[in-house]
Amino acid sequence: MRAVGGEGAILITGSTGFIGRHVTRRLYQAGRRVIALGRSQGGVSGTKRLKSLLGIPAGDNGVEMIESDLTQLDAGLGSSEVARLRANVQTVIHCAGDTSFFPRTTADSRAIFIAAPLALLKALLPGRLERWCQISTAFVCGRRGGAVFESEGAVGQKFHNPYEEIKLESEIALKEFCARLGIDLRILRPSVVIGPESSTQGGSPSNLLYQFIRLAAALSGRGKGAQLAVRIQGRPAAHFNIVPIEYVSAAIEVLSEQPAAAGGTFHLVVSQPPTQEAMLQMITSRLGANGLRLIDERREPMLGASSLENRVARMLSPYREYLEQDVSFDNSAARSLLGPAGITCSRLDEKTIDDLVAMALSQTCQRVPPPAAISPPSA
Numbered sequence: 160m161r162a163v164g165g166e167g168a169i170l171i172t173g174s175t176g177f178i179g180r181h182v183t184r185r186l187y188q189a190g191r192r193v194i195a196l197g198r199s200q201g202g203v204s205g206t207k208r209l210k211s212l213l214g215i216p217a218g219d220n221g222v223e224m225i226e227s228d229l230t231q232l233d234a235g236l237g238s239s240e241v242a243r244l245r246a247n248v249q250t251v252i253h254c255a256g257d258t259s260f261f262p263r264t265t266a267d268s269r270a271i272f273i274a275a276p277l278a279l280l281k282a283l284l285p286g287r288l289e290r291w292c293q294i295s296t297a298f299v300c301g302r303r304g305g306a307v308f309e310s311e312g313a314v315g316q317k318f319h320n321p322y323e324e325i326k327l328e329s330e331i332a333l334k335e336f337c338a339r340l341g342i343d344l345r346i347l348r349p350s351v352v353i354g355p356e357s358s359t360q361g362g363s364p365s366n367l368l369y370q371f372i373r374l375a376a377a378l379s380g381r382g383k384g385a386q387l388a389v390r391i392q393g394r395p396a397a398h399f400n401i402v403p404i405e406y407v408s409a410a411i412e413v414l415s416e417q418p419a420a421a422g423g424t425f426h427l428v429v430s431q432p433p434t435q436e437a438m439l440q441m442i443t444s445r446l447g448a449n450g451l452r453l454i455d456e457r458r459e460p461m462l463g464a465s466s467l468e469n470r471v472a473r474m475l476s477p478y479r480e481y482l483e484q485d486v487s488f489d490n491s492a493a494r495s496l497l498g499p500a501g502i503t504c505s506r507l508d509e510k511t512i513d514d515l516v517a518m519a520l521s522q523t524c525q526r527v528p529p530p531a532a533i534s535p536p537s538a
């Protein structure tokens with residue numbers, strides 16, 4: 160029995176993506192009625208893809224999947240599908256997106272982040288729809304440094320890339336549209352999400368971190384490697400803003416429907432993130448790799464880089480600017496609602512780091528392509 164009480168269905172876009180699949184799995188396991196929108200790929204139907212990603216047996220109809228390309232007219236939905244969605248969907252969680260920092264065209268990126276949600280919203284009305292939960296990013300703050308608050312949006316910031324700028328445009332467009340239609344809009348802004356390997360673009364930052372951990376492990380195992388001096392450009396004292404997918408998906412589950420979250424904007428981040436230096440130390444101490452050292456080039460120019468140091472720099476280059484940014488995301492609003500629900504992520508604890516290192520060294524992660532293949536860079 161999937162439908163619980165009088166609750167309407169939850170519609171999830173991007174259910175095959177890095178974040179969407181975790182959210183879909185959680186809601187499915189919680190017994191909620193979930194309708195997923197998704198695409199077929201390489202001749203494999205959206206339903207088959209999703210069931211295989213979630214490990215749902217073929218005969219289990221707990222997650223209903225509707226094939227949909229969100230950038231098509233009416234999201235590629237037929238009139239009977241639209242009627243079914245109008246009659247059932249109370250909440251939408253919009254996880255679909257293109258997380259390339261530099262998309263092929265900005266028009267493509269605007270199509271999926273702005274035009275698609277507005278078109279889907281229009282298609283669902285009139286109907287049972289009450290809430291729209293938009294998965295944005297904490298990096299709508301662009302290049303800002305220092306404290307960034309959940310209430311802040313466009314404050315004249317400069318951006319690292321079109322991705323950040325379009326994500327902010329999307330927040331603004333949805334706010335205006337939902338206010339006009341009387342739809343309760345909730346904006347959820349994760350920082351950099353880390354979780355099990357995903358071949359989708361949204362999994363690229365995770366995959367890169369795993370790759371870095373494997374490199375550190377390889378150095379430690381190389382005889383004298385444990386003592387090799389490798390300098391890495393960054394800001395040792397800056398926050399390292401990653402957040403585990405388990406926390407992000409649990410937070411999305413709660414904040415997408417909790418009445419007190421209505422109309423809110425929430426940073427989904429680790430409350431007290433480690434510094435880059437502390438993060439490096441936590442990783443290398445587990446691996447016995449002692450020679451890796453962060454340097455701030457503003458204070459200590461990186462002269463005479465070795466080939467290994469150049470290799471590490473190339474590997475991290477898609478995220479270089481983020482390693483030079485020191486931003487602190489205030490998450491008071493998220494904490495005030497998630498804490499009482501028992502969902503907390505105050506720091507990256509020992510177990511999280513253990514799991515991260517174990518994951519990186521596991522067989523599954525060995526199949527992640529080398530850095531050069533992780534292109535284009537993504538959120």
Ligand SMILES: NC(=O)c1ccc[n+]([C@@H]2O[C@H](COP(=O)([O-])OP(=O)(O)OC[C@H]3O[C@@H](n4cnc5c(N)ncnc54)[C@H](OP(=O)(O)O)[C@@H]3O)[C@@H](O)[C@H]2O)c1
Pocket residue numbers: 172173174175176177178179197198199200227228229230254255256257258271294295296297326348349350351352353357359360361362364538
């Ligand atoms: N990953 C992060 O670290 C991170 C951090 C902060 C915010 N975010 C935000 O979180 C959201 C989800 O990101 P993610 O990491 O899950 O990305 P992802 O792994 O790349 O997944 C993107 C999803 O969007 C779907 N999609 C793309 N274009 C579509 C279209 N035209 N029609 C239907 N579906 C389409 C993809 O479907 P297919 O599987 O069919 O391609 C996939 O399911 C994005 O808005 C992103 O900006 C991500």
